[in-house]
Amino acid sequence: MFAVKIRESIMIAHSLPDPFFGPAQNMHGATYVVDVEFQSPGLTAQNVVLDIGEAKAVTQKVLANLNYKNLDEEPQFSGQLTTTEFLAKHIHDEIKMITADVFSGTINVCLGETHDAWASYQGS
Numbered sequence: 001m002f003a004v005k006i007r008e009s010i011m012i013a014h015s016l017p018d019p020f021f022g023p024a025q026n027m028h029g030a031t032y033v034v035d036v037e038f039q040s041p042g043l044t045a046q047n048v049v050l051d052i053g054e055a056k057a058v059t060q061k062v063l064a065n066l067n068y069k070n071l072d073e074e075p076q077f078s079g080q081l082t083t084t085e086f087l088a089k090h091i092h093d094e095i096k097m098i099t100a101d102v103f104s105g106t107i108n109v110c111l112g113e114t115h116d117a118w119a120s121y122q123g124s
Helices: 019-025 052-064 084-099
Strands: 002-014 028-040 106-114 117-123
Touching: 002 052, 028 052, 028 084, 052 084, 084 106, 084 117
Parallel strands: none
Antiparallel strands: 002 028, 028 106, 106 117
């Protein structure tokens, strides 16, 4: 399996209004380290998984729609608990949609909320 990984970061604000989340029910900020890995069993005719520049540009484009946003105020997340796992899948789905014409492998999105707590979503 071949892979290309891009690392970026974003800062968001949100609340998780469910007693399950204790103090995180209240508005708080999070800074995520975002790793997006593109995996493929083979290479293109140009001997790449996906052009690294394209992978970086697409990742930055998707993350720009979240960076410095209060997710509680974003209509697309209305009624959703914007957990780290949920955001990993959201980022995955957006990247998958944009790269559908140039990449058909597996995409893994991993969000690091702290130095020792990560959540991810992987899908083809």
